[in-house]
Amino acid sequence: MKLLTVCRGLGLGGTERAAETFTLAYQRAGHDVAVLNLGVTGKREENLRRYNVPVWTTLDDAERFDPAIIHIHRRGQADATETGVLRRLRTPPRRVLETNVFGWADYSDANALVDVHLLLSRWCLWAWRRRLGRRAPAIVVGNPLAASQFSRAGNAEIAAFRAKWASPDATFICGRVAQPLPGKWHPSNILAFVPLAQRDPRAFLWLVGVPEMFRPLLASLPADVRARIRELPMTSSDAELALFYSSLDCFLHAARQGESFGYVLAEAMMCGCPVVTASTPTKDNSQAEVVGQMQAGIVAGSFERLGDALLSLWQDAPLRQRLAAACRARALELCDADRLAARALRAAEIALAHDDAAVLRRALETEPGFVTNADNAEIRALATNVFGGARCVDTALLKPANSATEHRLRQWLRRRRGN
Numbered sequence: 001m002k003l004l005t006v007c008r009g010l011g012l013g014g015t016e017r018a019a020e021t022f023t024l025a026y027q028r029a030g031h032d033v034a035v036l037n038l039g040v041t042g043k044r045e046e047n048l049r050r051y052n053v054p055v056w057t058t059l060d061d062a063e064r065f066d067p068a069i070i071h072i073h074r075r076g077q078a079d080a081t082e083t084g085v086l087r088r089l090r091t092p093p094r095r096v097l098e099t100n101v102f103g104w105a106d107y108s109d110a111n112a113l114v115d116v117h118l119l120l121s122r123w124c125l126w127a128w129r130r131r132l133g134r135r136a137p138a139i140v141v142g143n144p145l146a147a148s149q150f151s152r153a154g155n156a157e158i159a160a161f162r163a164k165w166a167s168p169d170a171t172f173i174c175g176r177v178a179q180p181l182p183g184k185w186h187p188s189n190i191l192a193f194v195p196l197a198q199r200d201p202r203a204f205l206w207l208v209g210v211p212e213m214f215r216p217l218l219a220s221l222p223a224d225v226r227a228r229i230r231e232l233p234m235t236s237s238d239a240e241l242a243l244f245y246s247s248l249d250c251f252l253h254a255a256r257q258g259e260s261f262g263y264v265l266a267e268a269m270m271c272g273c274p275v276v277t278a279s280t281p282t283k284d285n286s287q288a289e290v291v292g293q294m295q296a297g298i299v300a301g302s303f304e305r306l307g308d309a310l311l312s313l314w315q316d317a318p319l320r321q322r323l324a325a326a327c328r329a330r331a332l333e334l335c336d337a338d339r340l341a342a343r344a345l346r347a348a349e350i351a352l353a354h355d356d357a358a359v360l361r362r363a364l365e366t367e368p369g370f371v372t373n374a375d376n377a378e379i380r381a382l383a384t385n386v387f388g389g390a391r392c393v394d395t396a397l398l399k400p401a402n403s404a405t406e407h408r409l410r411q412w413l414r415r416r417r418g419n
Contacts, residue, residue, distance in 0.1 A: 001348075002032045004067035006085060008074070009039030010048070010055070012236055013179070014143065014263040015101050019073045020044040021144040022099075024051055025341035036062045038081060043236055059088055069348045071097045072114075076104035076128070083110040095351040097344060099141070100124070102260045102284070105131035115351040115360065118344060120261040121286035123382065126374035137351070137361040140371040141344050142290075143261045144337035149238055150270035152328075153246035161247045165230050166204040172196070172314055174250040174276070175206035177241070177264055180234075182211050183257035188278060190217055190229070192252060192307035196314055197225040203314070205229045205252070208244070245271035249320065250313055251297075253277040254306055258284035269296050269331035274323035276313055278306045281383040281394045293385050296330045297323055305388035312387065343369070 003026050007019040019035070024047075027033045034054040037045065045055050056062055070089050074082050076098075090096050090113045098114040103124030106114075117138035119125040125140050153161075159168075166173055174193065178184040193205040201224075210218070210231060218226060235241060245251065251268035258280035259265070265275055265287060275297030277287045291297045300309035313320055347364065354360040365372045384390045 001069060001345075002034075002065060002067040003069045003071060003348075004062055004065060004089070005033065005035045006062075006070060006072040006082075006089075007035070007037060007039070008082075009042065010035075010037050010044035011040060011042035012044075014261070015073050015099075016042070016044045017263060018099060018101075018143045020047055021146060021149075021337050022071060022341055022344065023048060023053060025144060025146070025337040026345070027051060027053065028338065029341060029345065031345075034062070034065050034067070036085070038085065059085065062089060067094065068352065069095055069097060071099065071344070073099045073101060075102050076100035076106055078106050078108035078110055083108065083113070086110060086113040093352065095348060097348060097351070100128065103128045103131075107132075111136070115357075116347045116364070118347070121289050122371060122374040123286045123289050123379060124260055124284075125371070126376075126379045129373070135361060137357055137364055138372060139343070139347055139364055140374075141340055141347075142334050143263055143266070144340045145263075145266055145270060145331070145335040146337040147270075147332060150242045150245070150267050152272045153243045157243055158247045161243055165206060165232060165247075166228075167202070169202055170204050171200055171202040172249045173204045173206060173247065174252040174310065175208070175244065175248045176252050177208035177244060178255070180209045180211045182213060184209075184255050185211055185214065186254040186256045186278070186303055187214065187217055188254045188303040188306045189252060190214065190221070192254070192276075192310050193229065194221065194225055195307050196310055197228055199311070200314065203228065206232055206244070206248070208232045209234055241267060242271050245273045248273050250310065251275045252306070252310060253287065254303055255280070255287070256283075259287040259290070260284045262287045262290050265290050266331045266335045269327040270335075272324045272327050274298075274313065274320060274327060276300065276306065276309050278303045279383060279386045279390065279394075281390065285383065288382050288386065290334060292330065293387070294323070296327045299386045301386035301388040301390045302394070305386075309387045 005019050005023045010016050023033050036056050048055055095115040097116050099118045118141040119128055120142050162170055176189045196203050245268040251273045275291045277291050278300045279288045288299045293299045298309045300306045350363050364370055
C-alpha cells in the first residue's frame with residue numbers, strides 16, 4: 001500500500017518526530033512511503049532521506065505518487081493550506097487519517113475530508129468528541145517511539161555525566177527539558193525544587209530550554225539553591241537526550257498548557273527515569289494518563305503540590321526503584337512505533353472498505369483493541385486520582401463543551417478573561 005505523510009514542517013518538534021517515526025514504521029511494515037512537507041525543513045528530513053524516503057514540497061509530486069492513504073499531522077483546527085491540500089488529494093478511493101495533535105475541533109468543511117481521526121490519548125478523545133458536538137470515526141493512537149530511539153545509558157556514562165553537571169557526590173538530581181516556549185513551562189518547575197534543595201544540600205536541578213521570562217525567578221532564589229540549578233545546552237541528539245534522562249533520579253514536569261501527549265515524558269520513561277508531573281484538568285491533561293499515578297511516577301493534583309510530590313519521591317527510595325523499573329515497559333506499551341503503526345494501518349484498511357462514515361465508525365468500534373470512546377467516569381477518575389487530591393475548582397470545570405456553539409462561547413469568554 002502507498003502511504004503519504006503530510007506535515008507542516010520537519011524540524012525538531014514532537015509533531016515532526018511523530019510524522020517521521022510513523023513514516024519509517026510504515027516502511028518497516030513493507031509499505032511504499034513518501035512525505036509531503038508543507039513547511040520548513042530540518043533534521044527530520046535528513047533522517048527520512050537516509051532511509052530513502054522521498055520528501056516533496058509540491059502537490060504535483062504527491063499526486064504522481066498516487067497514495068491510497070494520506071496521513072496528515074495537524075493541530076485539528078481549520079487551516080486554509082491544509083484544507084486545500086486535502087481537497088486536492090482526497091479523491092476516491094483514497095482515505096485520510098488525521099493525527100489530531102492538540103485534540104482541537106474543526107468546525108469547518110475540512111472535517112468532512114478526514115476519514116479517521118487519531119487522537120493522542122483517551123483524554124484528548126473525550127474532550128474532542130464533546131467539542132466537536134457530533135460523533136465521528138476516531139480512535140486513540142498515541143505518539144510513536146521506536147524502541148531503539150531511547151534506552152538507558154551505561155553506568156559509567158551516567159556517572160561521568162552526573163559528575164560533569166552536578167558533583168560526584170550528588171544524592172538526587174531532578175531535571176526538565178522542553179522547548180523554550182512559555183506554554184511548555186511553569187514556575188513550579190523551579191519552585192518545586194526549593195524545599196528539596198533546603199532539605200538536601202547535595203540535590204540538583206538541571207534545566208534545558210528555560211524561557212527568558214524565568215530569568216528573574218531564577219535570580220531571586222537563595223544563593224545556595226541557585227548554585228545547584230544547572231542550565232544545560234539544548235541538543236537535537238537523541239543519544240544526548242537519552243544520557244540526560246538516564247542521569248536523572250526524577251524527571252520534573254509542569255507545563256502551563258498541559259500536554260496533549262508529552263513526548264518528553266515518554267522519552268524519560270524509556271530511559272528508566274520516573275516522572276513527577278502536575279495535573280492540569282482544565283487544559284490538556286494527557287500527562288496524567290501517560291505517566292499514570294504511581295505507575296511511572298507521581299501525578300500532583302496541581303502546580304502548587306508539585307514540590308510536595310517531588311519530596312515524596314525523594315524520601316522514598318524503594319518507590320523510586322519500583323517506578324524506575326516499570327517506566328520503560330509502560331512507555332513501550334503506550335508508544336511502541338511498530339504497534340501504533342499497525343493500529344493506524346488497520347484503521348486505514350477499515351476506512352478503505354467503507355464509504356459511509358457511520359458504517360465506518362461502527363466498524364472501528366467493533367475492532368478488537370481499538371479505543372473509540374472515553375466516558376466521563378474514566379476521565380474524572382484520571383483527574384481525581386492524584387497526589388494531594390484535585391482542586392474543587394478544577395473538577396467543577398472538568399466537563400467540556402457539549403456542542404460546537406457552547407465550545408465557541410467558552411473560547412470567547414476565556415479570551416475576554418485573558419486566559
